[in-house]
Amino acid sequence: MLNQKNKSQHLATISLAVMAIGFLSTLPIRDSLWGIILQGGFEAGLVGGLADWFAVTALFRHPLGIPIPHTALLPKNRKRIVAGIISMLENDWLTKESIRKKIETINFSKRLFEIIDKEIYSKSVQKNIIILIQHLINTVNTKSIAPIIEKELKSQLNKLDSKNYLPLMIDQISERKYDEKTLDYILKEINEWAEKDSTKYKLGGLAVDAVENIKADGFMQFALKSFSNLVNEEKLGNIIQGLILKGVDSYRNPFNQNRQTLMIHIRNKLQSIKSDEKIYDELNQLKTHLITKWEPEEQIVSLLDQLKQKASDFVENPSFSEDYLLPIIINGLGHIKEDSEKVVAFETWIKQHVSSFIDKNHSRIGKLVEENLERLDDKTLINMVETNVGKDLQWIRVNGAVCGFLIGLVLVGIKAFL
Structure with missing residues (x-):
């Protein structure tokens, strides 16, 4: 030049x-x-x-x-010339209206998609995306997030109403026969306890003490005295032990009438719980108390740290880009492109923000020219x-x-x- x-x-x-x-x-x-x-x-x-x-x-x-x-x-006439140039730029050549009209003719979303489709397979772009993901993972402060998660978790737990879950639990108890299994377990424990020799002597001793402590007059006192002379702890223990074992054995029989009657009674009681408001109140109060006393922040921080480390290791895996990153981006872009409403909304959003930026910064065009000329x-x-x-x-x-x-x-x- x-x-x-x-x-x-x-x-x-x-x-x-x-x-x-x-x-x-x-x-x-x-x-x-x-x-x-x-x-x-x-x-x-x-x-x-x-x-x-x-x-x-x-x-x-x-x-x-x-x-x-x-x-x-x-x-x-430098100042006047500069002012004229600025006025010409702002009011004649680069007016807000002319820039907006030009923006309306530009298909930002199409050009953006074309750039992404072209550059997404570039190793440098993939590397930069992975670096960005790793940076985001590393910047996560688990200690600051943990209280938020704890608060939200407790809030969700407090919203749980026992009326929505206790009836389901009761129905599952009946359907899965947990009531019968519980009774069988109790009978088994009683049977094992009653079969022990120590239990026999304890029961015999308690029976003898009970007979000796009975207060009676006349013939009844003579009869009790005679009975206590005929039996001892072992004999009474054998008698009581046998009665208990026999009773337990009869209740363990699924066809026993007494067992069936007991099971009907238990199931009726369980069904009656469904309409017992006091039980629901107690359960809700217990739930609130337990949640209030529960302090899971340390466990949440530990869990988040583990997830953070696993996520970082997962991203560093050489196969992450081809096996996960590219398919996710390509599928996501494909879904967006196929959805005309989303594309139109995205295009409108971009143009609105560009127009808003121009409205806020249009006056800076003249100031920028003026500043450069003043230098x-x-x-x-x-x-x-x-x-x-x-x-x-x-x-x-x-x-x-x-x-x-x-x-x-x-x-x-x-x-x-x-």
């Missing part, structure tokens, strides 16, 4: 020099007709070239350093303008000289003819 500027300046200077040399060279032959005509042409070309040189130079600086009025227009001193700004438009300005000088020469020829020719 600078070379073009220098070439244009040289060409303009050469054209001016040609006119000056031509004017001087025609002085000796000015008495002839052609001398008069050529001298008039070169004279007019010299005047035109000088006039245009003065005009072009006056735009940027004082010609020959002389502070002639209405010269050095750019330095003197330039007058000399740098003039050199920049001359470098970019100097070629055309120098051609004004060339054209001035050439046009002046041609017009001079015509005018002198007309004058000579007349």
Whole structure:
């Protein structure tokens, strides 16, 4: 660009020099007709070239350093020119309305999907996504999240109403015959306890003490005394032990009438619990008490740390990108593309945010231009303008000289003819 500027300046200077040399060279032959005509042409070309040189130079600086009025227009009117440029940008070229209209013609979602489809298979992009995922995993503060999870967990548990679950539990007890299994277990434990010799002697001793402590008068006291002399702890223990074992054995028989009656009674009691409000109140109070006393924060932190470590190890796996990351992204994009409503909503969301950004920052366009121009001193700004438009300005000088020469020829020719 600078070379073009220098070439244009040289060409303009050469054209001016040609006119000056031509004017001087025609002085000796000015008495002839052609001398008069050529001298008039070169004279007019010299005047035109000088006039245009003065005009072009006056735009940027004082010609020959002389502070002639209405010269050095750019330095003197810098602020006004900058304000005009800013006003033109904001109000004519880059108005909010024109930018919005341009935004409306752009299909952001389509271009974004095209970029993702093209770049998603790039190893560098996949690596950066994995780095981002790892960074997000590592930035998770489990200690700060644990209280939130604990609060939410307790809140959800408090919402559980025993009326919704206790009837189901009771029905499952009957369907799975847990009541019979419980009775069989109790009978088994009683049977094992009753079969022990220590149990036999304990029961016999308790029976003897009970007989001896019975208070009676007359014949009844004589009868009890005689009975106590006939039996001892072992005999009474054997009798009671046998009765218990026999009773337990009879209840263990599924066809025993007493067992069946007992089971009916148990099941009726279980069914009656379903409508017992006191039991529900007790269960809810117990639940609330247990939840209040429960402090699972340490367990939650430990669990989150384990999950965090497993997630980090999983992401670092070499097969994660091809086996999991790519399929997830591709399938997700595919579902979004197929859903026209989501695409339209996404496109609308993007354009709304872009328009909002433009509304908030439109005034900064002018400020940005102003700030950049203010960083330039007058000399740098003039050199920049001359470098970019100097070629055309120098051609004004060339054209001035050439046009002046041609017009001079015509005018002198007309004058000579007349």
